[in-house]
Amino acid sequence: MSVDKETVANIARLARVRVDESHKESLAKELSNILGWIEQLSELDTEGVEPMTSVVSMKLPLREDEVTDGGYPDKVTANAPEGAHGFYAVPKVVE
Template sequence: MSIDIETARRVAKLARIRVEDDQLPALADEFNTILGFIEQLNEVNVDQVEPMTSVTPQRLKRRVDEVTDGDMQDKILANAPDAREGFFAVPKVVE
């Protein structure tokens, strides 16, 4: 795929970037360079590569999933302007 000057002009307009006419050929060349790089990336075989969450291999800190401060439902709901059946009650906003 190749980007011509008219396509570069349209992309600039859609991005709301003012580009002078004499700068459009350079912009089109830059777009073509980017697309060429993307085509190179598409040629890489990544079938056996696991997705990464970070560029450095590290494990997230883990902790025991346990309730450390709870059993205070009555105290919390005492501050609610409207509580029903053990929950906060809110006015209906969507019909």
């Protein structure tokens, strides 16, 4: 599988990572190499094999749907680059 510059730009946009124009060519080459190497899995016949979801065979535990924690917005937002009144602040979204 070969990845071109446009594909790199597309997945970078999906991942919300800004990639410099000058980097796209080399990234395309690196990703192509890695994906080419990964491609060897297609040699294997996995017909009828269940995809693994968890290495430990256990049922995910359930708990009562009730509030068990909270009530300290200042602590939760303590590391925010920008915050106000116990909220996170982001650039304006709605005009």
